[in-house]
Amino acid sequence: MNRKHFIRNTALGLTGMLYTPEWLIKNNIVLGQGNKRYRLNTTWSQADVARYPVNDCHEMVQDSKGRILLLTNETKNNVIIYDKNGKLLNTWGTEYPGAHGLTLFNENGTDVLFICDNKRHQVIKTSIDGKVLLTLDYPKETGAYSKAEEYIPTETAIAPNGDIYVVDGYGKDFVIQYDHKGRYIRHFGGRGSEPKHLLNAHGICIDHRNKKPELIVTSRRENAFKRYSMDGVYINTIAMPGAWVCRPVIKGDHLYAAVLQSNSKQDQRSGFVTILNKRNQVISNLAGAAPRYTEGKLQELYQSDPVFQYPHDVCIDDEENLYVAQWNSGKVYPYKLEPVV
Numbered sequence: 001m002n003r004k005h006f007i008r009n010t011a012l013g014l015t016g017m018l019y020t021p022e023w024l025i026k027n028n029i030v031l032g033q034g035n036k037r038y039r040l041n042t043t044w045s046q047a048d049v050a051r052y053p054v055n056d057c058h059e060m061v062q063d064s065k066g067r068i069l070l071l072t073n074e075t076k077n078n079v080i081i082y083d084k085n086g087k088l089l090n091t092w093g094t095e096y097p098g099a100h101g102l103t104l105f106n107e108n109g110t111d112v113l114f115i116c117d118n119k120r121h122q123v124i125k126t127s128i129d130g131k132v133l134l135t136l137d138y139p140k141e142t143g144a145y146s147k148a149e150e151y152i153p154t155e156t157a158i159a160p161n162g163d164i165y166v167v168d169g170y171g172k173d174f175v176i177q178y179d180h181k182g183r184y185i186r187h188f189g190g191r192g193s194e195p196k197h198l199l200n201a202h203g204i205c206i207d208h209r210n211k212k213p214e215l216i217v218t219s220r221r222e223n224a225f226k227r228y229s230m231d232g233v234y235i236n237t238i239a240m241p242g243a244w245v246c247r248p249v250i251k252g253d254h255l256y257a258a259v260l261q262s263n264s265k266q267d268q269r270s271g272f273v274t275i276l277n278k279r280n281q282v283i284s285n286l287a288g289a290a291p292r293y294t295e296g297k298l299q300e301l302y303q304s305d306p307v308f309q310y311p312h313d314v315c316i317d318d319e320e321n322l323y324v325a326q327w328n329s330g331k332v333y334p335y336k337l338e339p340v341v
Helices: 003-015 022-026
Strands: 030-033 036-041 057-062 068-072 079-082 088-092 099-107 110-117 122-127 132-136 155-158 164-167 174-178 184-189 204-207 214-219 224-228 234-239 243-245 249-251 254-262 272-276 282-286 311-316 322-326 335-339
Touching (some): 036 282, 057 099, 110 155, 249 311, 254 322
Parallel strands (some): 057 311
Antiparallel strands (some): 057 068, 122 132, 155 164, 174 184, 204 214, 254 272, 254 311, 272 282, 311 322
């Protein structure tokens, strides 16, 4: 998204620091439809804002120890580590001013992280406690880039063999594939008028829900996800009409995604969270209107309740709880959503 569109919201972001509406805190709010309904907890984080501030809360993951890791572009503490109850356990990182994408990968039994920094124009692989293990600079090997500033990576996905897929979501919209040592293999996607092309390739994941793994890539300004083979061959498009979807997150048989905003209410804090089943059909929208299909075609999605402002990522833990990180939303800590049985 063009962030210049949001300049007028800056004043609210400054004056509304950590502001959560009172009605969200006091009411017992349940969001979603069908068997994917959740109770909202806006005060999950127990971090002291004076010592551990956040700016944009961009992405979250759960590590093998069950801890919840939050990535923020606040350089006093780029990574904030919680337990599932919201207790702060640790923080690290002061060198990632454009911290945007956070991917966790279990490498031979050891957790490692991949951070996309869109101000440094780099992808940085680190240990779980922040030690730098590998840095990927702009992909000049592609022949598509003449300088680092043209490359603004937003997300990574890591294949079981260690191959690294990077989406240049704020740059030229290519997907760049490397091997586990960071050696260039290929690139695909990019901008254009064909279905295989992308527009705001904001997120990527590897989908193992079917017999053959494949890539799902966000094309956010097209309100869609696009499916590719692991070697970059376009398969088809999952239309998400009206939804500015962020990265796809697979957990079990479901795909979860934060929706930054509703297309019908751009720049108006109109985000929600969407959930798709194994057939990539929308089955629940948290703070969004119930999904409707007419003759097999998904109708426009939109925010129904002003619970979220600009949700940017969703993390699903080992107990099926959801955590929602928000961008440009008054510097609020993430919300937690617990399943309603």
